[in-house]
Amino acid sequence: MTDDEAAPEAVYGVTFGPLKPALREHAYPVTKEELIEQYGGFELDHADGTDRLEAVLRRTDVATFREPQQVRDAILAVVGVDGTGNPVDPETVGRETGDWSRRSP
Template identity: 45%
Template sequence: MSNEDEGHDRTRGVTFGPLKRALREHRYPVSVAELVEQYGGFELETEVESERLETALERCERTEFGEPRQVRDAIIDALGEETREEAATAGDGRGTGEAGDGNGGADGWSRLST
């Protein structure tokens, strides 16, 4: 596993840091309450703001997730329009990819084997 995956991994304008690996290793399905209990203190970074996972998930409409990509998407949606606009103008082409972009899981958000 590379340091890129562990470190400052940025997905659609959000830097997840070590939370990405934790979410990939977690057992699914998982409830929002369980994610908040275990990872609520993790900080999510954008160029605009920093926000705790707990705060972002409070704005989430879902109550349960079946895979890491669903958590990622809910977090990005919760962080709002500024984050999506930032990702769209990032210019590197990596930030705007969707889970179903034909990469076969190459986006790094599939579950890790435990």
């Protein structure tokens, strides 16, 4: 088990679990539909409960993702909350710590 899988750290109130390393290792660019087909069943825990990745991605306008950080940002914009329980401001997404860069093949 990697550190990414062992540490259930939340980013803006969203816990990615094993989805984080899966997204980091995926080949990019990738379409929203391809991500839904491959990872749609993954569950994301967040302040309002739990959602499958498929449901979250269907609520975003992004059609193609160039890198894992872009997927993360789209997810956070849909279900993330800031420290006060308010929805994440899309302008501030991506400023937290944590490595979401692609892993080398």
